[in-house]
Amino acid sequence: MSLGRARILDAALALAADRHWEALRLRDVAEELGVGLSDLHPCLGEKEDLVDWFWDRADAVMLSQCRGPDFDALEFSRRYETCVLAWLSVPLSHRRTFREMLYVRMEPGHLHIQLPTLLRVSRTVQWMREACGRRGTFLRRATEEVVLSSLFVSALADSLNDDSLGGQRSRDRLQRHIRWAVSAGRLWPTTPPRTPHSL
Template sequence: MSADTILNAALTLGDINGWERLTLTQIARYLKVSLADIHQHVKQKDDLVDAWFDRADAHMLSRFPQQGVSLNRTQRLNLAMQSWLDFLARHHKLTADMLLYKLEPGHIHLQAAGVLRISRTVQWFREAADLKATHMARIGQEIALSSLFATIFLHWLKDSTKHQARTRERLQQALTQGKRIRLWT
C-alpha cells in the first residue's frame, strides 16, 4: 500500500459521500487495511487534500518545458494555471468540498497551512512560466500572482460551465491585463 493508493481510495469514496463524511476509518475499510497502515502514510485527513494538490502541481509541471513550442510568459502562465485546474476538474465538486472543509471556523490550523499551500503552487507557476523578476519586482509579482490564483481558483470552484469556460476567459483577461503592465517579467 502507498500514499497514492490511499489518496485514490479517498477520491473514490469522497466522490460518493462527500469530503465532510469521509473518514480515515472508511478508507481503511475500503482498502481492507488497519488504521495503523493508513497512519504510516497519512497523519491526518487534511494530508490527503495536500496530496491532491501536489498531484495537480506535478501534472502542471509535467507540461514544462515543452520542446519545440515557443510561448511567451503570459501564455506559459495561462498554460500552467489552466493545466493545474484542468487536472482537478475530474473531481471538481470534491475539490470544492475539500476547500470548504479547510475553511471551517474551527480549522484555523488548516487555513494557515492553506496559505503556505498557495505560496508553494504560485512558486511552481513562476518556475513554469520562467518568470525572472527579482527583489521588489518579484515581491509585487508574487503578491499579484497569489491574488490572481486565489481569485481564479475560487471562481473555478463555482463555475458550472462546460470545461469551466468562464474561468478560462477570466484567467486570460487577468493575465492579459498583467502583461499590459509588464507584470509577468
C-alpha cells in the same frame, strides 16, 4: 500489500464521490483498501494529509505538462495561463470533492489548516514561476508573486463554480485578468520566450 500515496488518495476520492468530504473517515478508507487503520497510520498523520497529497498531484501534473520547447516558446502570459489550466485539470476531475475540501479548510476556527493552505498557494505559484522561467528579484519578484497568486486564487474560485461548457467562462476570465495585469504594469511581460540556448 503495498500502500502508496496514490492508492490511498484514489480510494479516498472514490469514497468521497458518494458523500461530503467532511463525512469521510480514515476508517472508511482503510476498509476500502482492505487494510486496518494500523496499516494506514505509518503512511499519513491525519485526514488533512490527503488534501495536501491531492494538491501535490496537481503540482506534479502542472510541472510535467508545462515544459519543453513548445511551452518555452510561448509569451509569459500564455505560459502562466497554461500552468494554471494544467494545475486546475486535477481538482476539476473531482470538482465537488475539492470544493468541499477547501470549504472545510476555510471554516472559521480552523486557523491551524487555513494558514498552511495559504502557504500552499504560495508554494504552487513559486513552482509556476520556475516553470515560466521568471527571474525577477526583490520588489519586482515580490510584486509579481502577489499578482500571480491573486490570479491563481481567482482562477481556482471561478473554475470550481463554473458550469459552462468545458469551463470556458472561467478560462475566458483568466485570460482577461492576465491581460489586465500585463497592461496595467502589474506584470512585466518583457522576459523573452526561452530558447535552448538561453536555458
